[in-house]
Amino acid sequence: MPTPPTLDRAEVDRLTRRGRRLAQLTVVYNVVEGVVAIAAGAAAGLVSLLGFGLDSGIESVTAVLVAIRLAARLRDAEPDEASERRTLRVVALLFFALAAYVVAEGARALLTHETPTSSPVGLVVLGTSVVAMPLLARAKTRVGVALGGDRLILADAAETRLCLLLSVSTLLGLGLFAITGATWLDPAAGLVVAVLAVREGLEAWEGELVEDGAE
Numbered sequence: 506m507p508t509p510p511t512l513d514r515a516e517v518d519r520l521t522r523r524g525r526r527l528a529q530l531t532v533v534y535n536v537v538e539g540v541v542a543i544a545a546g547a548a549a550g551l552v553s554l555l556g557f558g559l560d561s562g563i564e565s566v567t568a569v570l571v572a573i574r575l576a577a578r579l580r581d582a583e584p585d586e587a588s589e590r591r592t593l594r595v596v597a598l599l600f601f602a603l604a605a606y607v608v609a610e611g612a613r614a615l616l617t618h619e620t621p622t623s624s625p626v627g628l629v630v631l632g633t634s635v636v637a638m639p640l641l642a643r644a645k646t647r648v649g650v651a652l653g654g655d656r657l658i659l660a661d662a663a664e665t666r667l668c669l670l671l672s673v674s675t676l677l678g679l680g681l682f683a684i685t686g687a688t689w690l691d692p693a694a695g696l697v698v699a700v701l702a703v704r705e706g707l708e709a710w711e712g713e714l715v716e717d718g719a720e
Contacts, residue, residue: 517652521578524648524658528572531641535565541630550621552614553694556607557675560702563599564668567709571661593709600706604699611692621691623683631676638669671701
C-alpha cells in the first residue's frame with residue numbers, strides 16, 4: 506500500500522498498528538461470542554443462535570488474516586497472497602456448509618414440530634453485539650479513511666457491518682420468539698443467517714483480502 510502523501514511513515518505505522526489491534530480485538534470478540542452463542546444455542550435448541558455462533562467462529566479466521574496482512578506491512582514484508590487465497594477458499598466452503606446446515610436444521614425443526622426454548626444468554630450476547638459492532642466498524646473505517654482509503658481495512662470494516670446486520674436479524678427473530686412463542690421464528694431467523702453466510706462465503710471465495718482485486 507503506498508503511503509498517503511499527507512502522512513509520514515511514522516503516522517502510517519501508527520495507524521496500521523491501530524488497524525492491526527482492531528483486527529486482533531475482532532478475533533478475540535468473535536471467538537468469545539461464538540463459543541457462548543453455540544453453547545446457548547445448543548442448550549436451547551435454537552437453530553438461528555447456533556448458526557450465529559458458528560458464523561462468528563468462521564469470521565474470526567478472516568480477521569486473523571487481516572491482522573497478519575497488517576503485521577506484514579509493518580515489517581515491510583510481502584504478503585503471501587497465494588496462501589491467503591487458499592485459506593479464504595476453505596473459509597468460503599465453511600460458510601457454505603454453515604448455510605446448508607442451518608437450512609437443513611431449520612427444515613427439520615419445522616417438520617418435526619420441535620419446540621426450542623428461549624435463551625436469555627443468547628439475547629444478551631446478541632444485544633452486546635448490536636452495541637459493539639457499530640463501534641468497531643466505525644473505528645476501522647476511521648483508520649482506513651485516515652490511511653488514504655485503505656482497501657483492506659475498509660473491507661474489514663464492511664465485514665464488521667455485515668456482522669451487525671446478522672446480529673440485528675437474529676436478535677429480532679429470537680426476541681419475537683421469546684415474546685410470542687411462535688416456533689417458526691427461529692428457523693426464519695436461521696434462514697437469514699444462511700443467506701448472509703452464503704454472501705460471506707462468496708466474498709471469501711473471491712479473495713477479498715487480496716488488495717489488487719479489492720473494492
